[in-house]
Every structure is written in structure tokens, then in C-alpha cells.
Amino acid sequence: MQNSGIIQRPNAGSVTLHWFGAALVFLALLAGMFAVYYSSGCCAADRRIAYLLHAYAGLSVLGLVVLRLMFRASYSWPPTAKSGKAGFGDMVAKVIHWALYGLMILIPLTGWTMASGMGCCWYVPGLPNVNMLSLGIHSTTPADVGTAYQVHVTLAWMIIGLISLHVAAALFHHVFLQNDVLQRMLPGRIPPKAAQNDGHGKATPAPMNKENA
Template sequence: MLRDKISNASSAATRIAAGDDKRTYDSFSIALHWVTAVLVLGQFLLAQTWGLTPRPTRHLMIVAHMSFGILLTAVLIARIGWRLLRGHQAPPPNVGWVEHAARTVHYVLYVLLVSEALLGFVLRWSGNESMSFFGLELPPPFPPFSKPAHHSVGEAHDLIGWTIIVLAGSHAAAALFHHFFLRDDVLLRMLPGQKRRDDT
């Protein structure tokens, strides 16, 4: 009895971490999900490694970080817009607390990603520098911030970036736990070209 309770609690906790609310995802949502994941990981790696490179390479990495950041912003807008369209990812009937909690995890990640994208723009512009999108310069639309304010924006950008990586890592680990240990369809629902286990 105790073992079953622990197993059920473990399953519920990892489903929440995996963001599994038992929704069925369409192919476009799946594509946007994986593009987001690749861009987020790439952005984080660029930010963590450009300080280890010589100046010319560092400049290219910073420009790439800005360019992919703008691309990520566009992907996030597409994801949010797609979710808001009627008929996409409708929740199943009789959703329980685990599904609500899992959906909350998704919303928290969305809020963090949008906040991080906005802070990226503000960080660059508050230092009186243009954003760059693959060579296209986007000048600041507002006056530069004071140095302390600019520094605070940078700290917030770093903190949220690390928070996203920790949550996204937990999200991925939970999905893998479900797939390899619990052997359910949590991960399959977000893999392209896969069918749910109960559909096979």
C-alpha cells in the first residue's frame, strides 16, 4: 500500500515536471516546441562560452546570440498565437489537479521565456547599443539607462536564463523518466511522427 502511494506520488510529481496535462499536440505545436528547445539551449551555451574566446570570435558569438534571440522571440510569438487559436490543444474532460499543475509548469516556462526575450532587448538597448539580426541593426528606441539600472537588467537576464535552464532540464528529465521507467506516452506526445501507446 505504501509502495503504491509512493509510486503514484512519484508518477504525479514527474508528470507535473514534464508538463504533461494529457493534451494531444498537433505537428506544428511539436515543431515549435523542439525549435524552442534547440534555440534556448543554443542561446545558453553561447552566453556561457563567449567569455572564453578571443575578441573577434566573441563578437561573432554575441551577434549570433542577438540574432537567435530575435528568432526565438518570433517563435515564442508563434507558439502563443497558435495556442490561442480556437481548437488547438483543447484540454481533456475531467482534468485533475496533476493536469492543472502540469499546465502551470508550461505557463511558468512561457512567462520566463517571454521575460528573458524582452530583457534581452532591454539589456542591449539600455546600454545604448543596437540589436543585430544577422547584420540588420535595430537601434535603441529609448534613451540609455544609468549604469546601475543597466547592470540590474543584465543580472535579471542572467538569473532568468539559469532558471529557464534548470526548469527545462527538470522538464526533460521527467519526460525521460516517464518514457524509460514508467513506459507511458508522456514523451511520445511531443515526438514527431509518434503514436500514443494506447493508440497502437
């Protein structure tokens, strides 16, 4: 993919949803881990509070990702100011981004399946049965719930791995390649150095536009 070297920020709505989504995923992960590994026991108050925080944060991720994909369909993600063809790294980044979107849908859905199939401390007030989605997901037997739990946990660990790679890549672009990949996701002016570095140590002509003027 060739690009012009002009700095283009992604759509402001998509960027805002990205950071809200990231915060909610972190909250869901922390509350889920606390509920399972650090709380006092099955129906203890601290476990119940952590679990409800976990479930509502996770369900918000599901709603938010739908909104985000609608933005993504309406406004394409602009290329960075790097010059040259898209390389292997760009392809890996794309695969990771779409895998993150997929996991942000599948993890809450498997969580919802568990919550629908179990009473007791997994009950989520206000949450209808997952069957109402008419996606063919049923959660009627303990075996369904057990399968959903295994899938939920496996996918949760996958998202932890992918987020680690994703954040490491963003920091690598910022600290070592010193390009605009992270800068343009943050508010404020993009410094000329980030605007002009093509990631391979060569200067790219970066015409001024509204964003970096």
C-alpha cells in the same frame, strides 16, 4: 480533468514550433555561456561572433514564442491518454510550461534592453532600440543596463533549472510510466503500450484512431 483514453496528438504546428523553440533556447544558452565564460575577451572576434549568435537566436525565440502562443490560443493542448483526474504532477507540469513561456519572453526582452543601452561589443546590427516596443522599457543609463543584466542572468539560470525538470519529467513519463506524453510529441506511430498505459500500471482502453491506427 477526465479524458477519453483516445490518443490525440497536439497540433502539428505547435509541435514543430516546440522543437524549433527548444533548439533555439539551447543555442542561445550555449552561445551566451561561451561568450561570457570561454571567449578571449571583451571585443575579441570569438566573443563577438558567439554574442551575435546568442542575440539572434534569443530574438528568434521571442518571435517564435509569440507565434506559438497564437497557435496555443487557436488549438488547445489535448490531454494525454492517461485515465483519471489530473493530479498534483499535472498541475506542476502546467505551472512549469507557463513559466517556460514567460521566461521565453522576459529573457530576450531583458537582453534586448541591455543591447539597446550599451554600444561596443553588445551592439546588435539591425536591432532597433527596445523603446520602440512602447512597453515602458527604457535603457538609457548604466544603472538600467546593470539591472537588466542581473535580471537576465537570474532568469537564464531559472530557465536552465526549469528545462532540466521538464526534460527529466518527459523522460520519466517515457521510461518509467511508459505512456504517450513524449511519444506524441515525436513523429511516427505511437506503440500500443504507450497508448494504453495510464501511468499507474493499469491498462486504459485506448480506442484506435487515425493517429495510432
